[in-house]
Amino acid sequence: MQLLEIKKLPEHLINQIKAGEVVERPYNVVKELVENAVDAKASQLHIELLDGGKQLIRITDNGIGIASSQLFTALERHATSKINKFEDLEKLASFGFRGEALPSIASICHFTIKSRPASQEVGKEIHIQYGKKSSEKDLSMPCGTVVQIKDLFSNVPVRLKFLKSTATEFTHIHDFLTAMAFANPHISFRFSHNGRDVFFYHAKKNLNERFIEIVGLDSKEYTEVNYSRGTFKITGFAGLPSAAKTTPSYFITFVNGRYVKDKIVRSGILQGYQGLLTKGLISPALIFTEVDPSWVDVNAHPSKTEIRFYDASSIQELVSIGIQNAVKESVHKYSKPNLE
Ligand code: ADP
Numbered sequence: 001m002q003l004l005e006i007k008k009l010p011e012h013l014i015n016q017i018k019a020g021e022v023v024e025r026p027y028n029v030v031k032e033l034v035e036n037a038v039d040a041k042a043s044q045l046h047i048e049l050l051d052g053g054k055q056l057i058r059i060t061d062n063g064i065g066i067a068s069s070q071l072f073t074a075l076e077r078h079a080t081s082k083i084n085k086f087e088d089l090e091k092l093a094s095f096g097f098r099g100e101a102l103p104s105i106a107s108i109c110h111f112t113i114k115s116r117p118a119s120q121e122v123g124k125e126i127h128i129q130y131g132k133k134s135s136e137k138d139l140s141m142p143c144g145t146v147v148q149i150k151d152l153f154s155n156v157p158v159r160l161k162f163l164k165s166t167a168t169e170f171t172h173i174h175d176f177l178t179a180m181a182f183a184n185p186h187i188s189f190r191f192s193h194n195g196r197d198v199f200f201y202h203a204k205k206n207l208n209e210r211f212i213e214i215v216g217l218d219s220k221e222y223t224e225v226n227y228s229r230g231t232f233k234i235t236g237f238a239g240l241p242s243a244a245k246t247t248p249s250y251f252i253t254f255v256n257g258r259y260v261k262d263k264i265v266r267s268g269i270l271q272g273y274q275g276l277l278t279k280g281l282i283s284p285a286l287i288f289t290e291v292d293p294s295w296v297d298v299n300a301h302p303s304k305t306e307i308r309f310y311d312a313s314s315i316q317e318l319v320s321i322g323i324q325n326a327v328k329e330s331v332h333k334y335s336k337p338n339l340e
């Protein structure tokens with residue numbers, strides 16, 4: 001029998017395979033690009049979508065930009081400015097670190113990136129078609145970066161087939177952007193869909209101002225959460241029983257600055273409310289959990305919406321105590337008769 005030839009896969013094919021892991025739907029693209037903009041210290045972000053991101057995703061930021069001489073490098077696999085050595089992962093301060101997002105995304109769409117750092121008079125623009133360079137040019141533009149994705153998955157028929165409705169894709173992206181707006185009150189977030197503004201949150205001084213801007217609760221309907229033990233800390237805002245509903249509009253959790261839909265933290269919050277809420281009701285909550293970075297494995301999942309705690313039950317318990325202390329104290333305060 002004839003032996004088969006073993007060959008190294010071409011780069012664009014590796015990127016397409018990788019894209020299958022990183023990018024399942026338009027939401028993943030928006031997440032990667034918005035996180036890149038935040039990592040680049042942008043103070044203004046504009047996210048534009050057509051058709052739930054299926055037709056077009058464009059993210060414009062005013063961050064530090066990418067030097068023209070580095071723009072191609074940014075599109076190479078495993079090229080990142082965020083880590084140098086393995087130990088850097090333990091004190092990671094950025095969202096990104098794999099250097100995989102841009103090349104993966106660029107391999108499954110019509111991709112354009114243009115960028116200009118403040119140190120340059122002009123910027124550079126590169127077009128990539130399904131992972132292969134199609135053109136480049138210098139151009140004048142404001143400082144920052146614009147990344148545009150057209151016709152996502154147009155060369156990946158299986159993915160295209162399984163894309164959900166515009167409304168479903170929109171909701172995933174909307175929820176993520178709302179979470180990012182909470183996490184970054186100093187950044188202005190403008191979100192447009194099919195040419196109309198969905199929201200435009202202007203830069204705020206602090207989280208409290210942003211919380212009121214987005215959730216719109218009265219000051220007596222929520223409480224600040226602030227609890228720490230050792231290196232563990234939870235902060236944020238929790239609705240009081242008067243704000244509870246059958247389905248809360250906001251139930252958003254972060255771990256070490258990362259928006260995650262983490263079961264452990266969520267169970268901790270619900271446990272904290274036990275005995276304080278009428279059965280079946282749930283309160284809005286915006287909770288930031290900070291733990292020692294060595295307690296979590298951020299490497300657990302490439303799309304990074306899940307993380308793994310090494311001691312999950314302790315984390316759940318600590319979250320629950322933090323919530324319960326804050327809510328109980330406020331309920332007590334507001335239930336006191338007003339003697340003035
Ligand atoms: P990662 O974020 O894991 O480093 P990416 O593929 O997302 O990998 O991006 C590669 C590199 O391109 C980043 O490390 C960063 O240096 C640069 N980059 C990407 N997006 C932006 C942006 N919006 N502004 C400035 N630099 C960016």
Ligand code: MG
Nearest residue numbers: 032036096101
């Ligand atoms: Mg990135």
